[in-house]
Amino acid sequence: xxxxxxxxxxxxxxxxxxxxxxxxxxxxxxxxxxxxxxxxxxxxxxxxxxxxxxxxxxxxxxxxxxxxxxxxxxxxxxxxxxxxxxxxxxxxxxxxxxxxxxxxxxxxxxxxxxxxxxxxxxxxxxxxxxxxxxxxxxxxxxxxxxxxxxxxxxxxxxxxxxxxxxxxxxxxxxxxxxxxxxxxxxxxxxxxxxxxxxxxxxxxxxxxxxxxxxxxxxxxxxxxxxxxxxxxxxxxxxxxxxxxxxxxxxxxxxxxxxxxxxxxxxxxxxxxxxxxxxxxxxxxxxxxxxxxxxxxxxxxxxxxxxxxxxxxxxxxxxxxxxxxxxxxxxxxxxxxxxxxxxxxxxxxxxxxxxxxxxxxxxxxxxxxxxxxxxxxxxxxxx
Numbered sequence: 001x002x003x004x005x006x007x008x009x010x011x012x013x014x015x016x017x018x019x020x021x022x023x024x025x026x027x028x029x030x031x032x033x034x035x036x037x038x039x040x041x042x043x044x045x046x047x048x049x050x051x052x053x054x055x056x057x058x059x060x061x062x063x064x065x066x067x068x069x070x071x072x073x074x075x076x077x078x079x080x081x082x083x084x085x086x087x088x089x090x091x092x093x094x095x096x097x098x099x100x101x102x103x104x105x106x107x108x109x110x111x112x113x114x115x116x117x118x119x120x121x122x123x124x125x126x127x128x129x130x131x132x133x134x135x136x137x138x139x140x141x142x143x144x145x146x147x148x149x150x151x152x153x154x155x156x157x158x159x160x161x162x163x164x165x166x167x168x169x170x171x172x173x174x175x176x177x178x179x180x181x182x183x184x185x186x187x188x189x190x191x192x193x194x195x196x197x198x199x200x201x202x203x204x205x206x207x208x209x210x211x212x213x214x215x216x217x218x219x220x221x222x223x224x225x226x227x228x229x230x231x232x233x234x235x236x237x238x239x240x241x242x243x244x245x246x247x248x249x250x251x252x253x254x255x256x257x258x259x260x261x262x263x264x265x266x267x268x269x270x271x272x273x274x275x276x277x278x279x280x281x282x283x284x285x286x287x288x289x290x291x292x293x294x295x296x297x298x299x300x301x302x303x304x305x306x307x308x309x310x311x312x313x314x315x316x317x318x319x320x321x322x323x324x325x326x327x328x329x330x331x332x333x334x335x336x337x338x339x340x341x342x343x344x345x346x347x348x349x350x351x352x353x354x355x356x357x358x359x360x361x362x363x364x365x366x367x368x369x370x371x372x373x374x375x376x377x378x379x380x381x382x
């Protein structure tokens with residue numbers, strides 16, 4: 001089984017596939033109260049976003065790649081708003097599973113009273129010493145109802161063709177049936193020669209039982225070519241401990257993380273890449289930011305320059321944008337040094353703009369890479 005897992009060097013050519021990326025996951029409507037805590041808010045702006053689907057959005061909008069989102073929504077105006085935002089980012093939303101509100105007894109039906117709903121969250125970005133805070137409403141969402149057999153994987157991976165399939169630890173643990181569908185997806189992707197990536201993205205608000213999280217994530221990890229996970233994710237979601245203080249500087253953290261990913265690679269020889277972003281938070285408005293990518297076969301770490309003491313507007317989506325930056329480079333045939341640079345740049349840029357995704361173009365990513373490598377400042381464009 002392990003020998004069948006596709007490596008990053010074996011990603012199918014674009015000409016052989018309809019999609020560059022297909023992402024399976026949850027997508028929610030996000031209410032943002034600007035700089036006012038949610039309890040005091042009187043007006044909000046809205047975005048769509050999701051830990052898995054943000055990757056597809058970044059690949060489509062920023063890097064111009066062909067992406068598809070696999071999720072489920074209730075067919076009401078909230079669901080249509082989410083769909084329309086996905087479309088605006090350039091993502092194919094044609095295979096979303098819609099739950100009608102007719103209570104007609106069919107597999108994908110609910111009532112018009114909110115028996116099932118589209119997920120929403122309220123995310124206050126924080127300020128100074130006040131941390132960011134997110135409230136989730138996802139207990140009765142349509143996406144939780146999905147289970148094995150709901151998507152035609154053979155048609156998708158076989159007839160149409162997919163270069164990269166991605167999912168993540170939020171969707172995987174969101175319901176009693178979501179893990180089965182995610183495992184079915186990664187198995188089918190591997191069977192058809194598709195490169196598989198997943199972000200562990202452990203959230204205690206999704207699955208407080210770490211034992212269950214580890215049991216499921218270990219099954220999925222065996223089918224991956226690219227694993228995204230920081231030191232806390234690797235511990236919470238897979239059980240690997242990185243022996244370093246949470247307040248350690250980047251250089252000290254990097255030495256400890258290197259040993260952790262070496263152990264992960266020994267236990268999962270199917271992995272060709274392991275990577276993550278690194279965040280050192282001064283306060284809610286200012287962070288230091290880095291990224292690393294580990295090539296397992298060469299036992300080599302690729303490291304992006306550290307951005308130190310960077311003011312940010314919104315910390316949401318940094319890890320998702322790191323993942324999409326790396327995948328974009330791989331899909332475009334770039335080397336691993338470029339991949340980690342794109343991941344780091346895309347990850348910091350999303351935090352400079354409101355919302356879960358950057359909505360900047362590839363030129364902005366390239367410019368940020370150049371700026372960071374030269375340790376340059378920021379000049380006005382005139």
